[in-house]
Amino acid sequence: MLDPLCDQLDDYLCGWLSQDEAARFEAHLAACPDCQEESASQHQIDRWLADATAWAEPVPASLMLRIQRQALVVRRRRLVGWACAVAAAGAVVLTFGLWATQRSISGRGDRSPVAKSPMVSEVPPAPLLANAASKPPAAVLARVALADPSSAILVPVESRSPNVTVVWVYPTVNASREDDRYPPR
Numbered sequence: 001m002l003d004p005l006c007d008q009l010d011d012y013l014c015g016w017l018s019q020d021e022a023a024r025f026e027a028h029l030a031a032c033p034d035c036q037e038e039s040a041s042q043h044q045i046d047r048w049l050a051d052a053t054a055w056a057e058p059v060p061a062s063l064m065l066r067i068q069r070q071a072l073v074v075r076r077r078r079l080v081g082w083a084c085a086v087a088a089a090g091a092v093v094l095t096f097g098l099w100a101t102q103r104s105i106s107g108r109g110d111r112s113p114v115a116k117s118p119m120v121s122e123v124p125p126a127p128l129l130a131n132a133a134s135k136p137p138a139a140v141l142a143r144v145a146l147a148d149p150s151s152a153i154l155v156p157v158e159s160r161s162p163n164v165t166v167v168w169v170y171p172t173v174n175a176s177r178e179d180d181r182y183p184p185r
Contacts, residue, residue, distance in 0.1 A: 151171065
């Protein structure tokens with residue numbers, strides 16, 4: 001099979017050669033023992049395939065109907081599975097969106113300190129006693145005033161020391177103020 005015409009054996013057997021090419025190949029086939037052997041084995045394979053298909057029986061209609069129904073059930077299950085997966089993903093995205101929105105709304109207040117310069121006035125302490133060890137020092141009262149009283153909530157917290165009062169300052173959200181990050185509705 002060193003002759004270039006040997007490469008046309010499959011085209012000849014399939015009938016893909018033109019009449020002139022087929023005539024040239026038939027002349028080559030008469031003189032080439034390799035092509036003759038290959039052609040004979042291909043004809044034998046074709047006969048076996050023809051005999052095998054002659055014995056094939058058609059598939060019963062009831063079996064075909066069962067196969068089609070089962071394929072439909074599988075497709076429906078797959079579709080329901082995808083629908084559930086998409087719904088679950090949507091629920092996760094919706095939940096995250098609601099959480100993020102709620103979180104951003106709750107943090108809308110002014111982030112600057114509430115009382116930039118509180119005014120503290122002291123009540124003058126009682127006169128100091130000569131013997132400081134016998135009595136604890138007198139309490140110093142302080143009053144905190146905010147520039148805008150509605151801008152914060154002051155919450156006193158108990159402490160272990162009787163002379164110390166801790167006050168937590170919480171900023172309030174003022175609806176009349178416009179925040180640059182969140183335009184009014």
